[in-house]
Amino acid sequence: MRPIERYNSETAREYAMRAITENIISIDLEPGQLISENEIASFLGVSRTPVRESIQELNKAALIAIYPQRGSYVSLIDSKYVEEAVFLRKVLDIAVIEEACDLATPEDIAALEENVALQEFYLKSNNTKKIFELDNEFHRMIYVAAKKETIHNMRRTIMIHFDRVRTLSMLAVKDTKIVADHGIMLNAIKDKDKTKAKEIVEKHLDRYRVDQEELLKTYPQYFETN
Amino acid sequence: MRPIERYNSETAREYAMRAITENIISIDLEPGQLISENEIASFLGVSRTPVRESIQELNKAALIAIYPQRGSYVSLIDSKYVEEAVFLRKVLDIAVIEEACDLATPEDIAALEENVALQEFYLKSNNTKKIFELDNEFHRMIYVAAKKETIHNMRRTIMIHFDRVRTLSMLAVKDTKIVADHGIMLNAIKDKDKTKAKEIVEKHLDRYRVDQEELLKTYPQYFETN
DNA sequence: TAATACAAACTTGTATACAAGTCAAGAGAT
DNA sequence: ATCTCTTGACTTGTATACAAGTTTGTATTA
Numbered sequence A, B: 001m002r003p004i005e006r007y008n009s010e011t012a013r014e015y016a017m018r019a020i021t022e023n024i025i026s027i028d029l030e031p032g033q034l035i036s037e038n039e040i041a042s043f044l045g046v047s048r049t050p051v052r053e054s055i056q057e058l059n060k061a062a063l064i065a066i067y068p069q070r071g072s073y074v075s076l077i078d079s080k081y082v083e084e085a086v087f088l089r090k091v092l093d094i095a096v097i098e099e100a101c102d103l104a105t106p107e108d109i110a111a112l113e114e115n116v117a118l119q120e121f122y123l124k125s126n127n128t129k130k131i132f133e134l135d136n137e138f139h140r141m142i143y144v145a146a147k148k149e150t151i152h153n154m155r156r157t158i159m160i161h162f163d164r165v166r167t168l169s170m171l172a173v174k175d176t177k178i179v180a181d182h183g184i185m186l187n188a189i190k191d192k193d194k195t196k197a198k199e200i201v202e203k204h205l206d207r208y209r210v211d212q213e214e215l216l217k218t219y220p221q222y223f224e225t226n
Numbered sequence C: 001t002a003a004t005a006c007a008a009a010c011t012t013g014t015a016t017a018c019a020a021g022t023c024a025a026g027a028g029a030t
Numbered sequence D: 001a002t003c004t005c006t007t008g009a010c011t012t013g014t015a016t017a018c019a020a021g022t023t024t025g026t027a028t029t030a
Helices: A012-025 A037-044 A048-060 A079-103 A106-124 A128-145 A149-169 A175-190 A194-206 A212-218 B012-025 B037-044 B048-060 B079-103 B106-124 B128-145 B149-169 B175-190 B194-206 B212-218
Strands: A064-067 A071-074 B064-067 B071-074
Touching (some): A012 A149, A048 A064, A048 B048, A079 A149, A079 A194, A079 B079, A079 B149, A106 A175, A149 B079, A149 B149, A175 A194, B012 B037, B079 B149, B079 B175, B106 B128, B175 B194
């Protein structure tokens, strides 16, 4: 487990949740790894309570398996969940961007434009981490513009299954293309052009195809055998 | 709060979660009502810990609002969330039943047939409660057949917002029509007819339209004022 | 009367103690 | 050597104690 800095503004519970989640996505908590509430609690410098609450939440999202009185494990990567994530993203992102075409206010569009400008800025300096953050934020903003923020929270939760695979594959999605896609999405929303919006979202999602066969060969111990 | 019987098989946490959720849906815990972890804990006969974990989870689903050191309240009915639930159900149910047309096994179909037969049985005895349970189970089985069980869990969570409105409106959806709809859905899946499936799901969902204006006039204290 | 101060009774957040179950290592008997 | 039993160190589940903050009612004072 990798240490994560705690913000002053967050409660112990929020910190524990963020730290554990980030470690699962980054595979610093490895699929299949045994974890202990006490161990994580002392590592993070908080008590069992906030750690336990976080683990319960991640258990509900099928990211941690709890065996009472025996132990808890980071869930192995299960193609079932990865495919559900891909399915959900495809169905929802399209429906939501179409909705955003109808509902986006000038303020929403201004915010999206600022985000894309920042993406272009960090593209020049090859700041992949920043672009990753802005990428997540961009998609969230579309959900907000479509008045679907709660749904976005659900999307984020299930997407962790996919993000984990992305980490393993060190998915070589060209940032250039991603940023360009976002610009096109933005224009589609500005033009209220649902057809174009749907088209570019589909193309965008297709960029993230992962060769699971390859990964399974490289990291067999991380995968659920079905 | 109405007492809920505890099953032998469930943990304190599962019991607390189920009891609180059922009370929120049935409006026995009223929108806007002040609740206390201690009060609920002693009412249910468990300690604060499992109650607290449940409240955290419901807080995440925007069904309970927590004000640290001040108190927690059952969330007022917010049309924002109700509309998100309706949107999600429409988008997902259609996509998922189409998927089920491709993926349903003979076993899945047999299970659906048994469920519909039971619905018809209870229709004769006007057992609305049983039909309600079988209804929920029927839709869940379609998600399972489409290999989208995780997504169904998310659907169920957000649907609580809608279920609460249904309770208030004592929505006079004719059970006869619901059961008939389910039979048609089942046939569409058996025939792998996506067009028919999509059509009947849309018609089915339209039966649940609620006149929010009316409700707002009758129960103004239950609604969020935006 | 009205304003202020204060104490008591609440709230949730966090830490810790205890209960109950699992599992593995090791002693001892066969 | 092998089987059996036991013990102890773990696990999570639950209960409780304490910390920190808010609110409310009630004195007390101007």
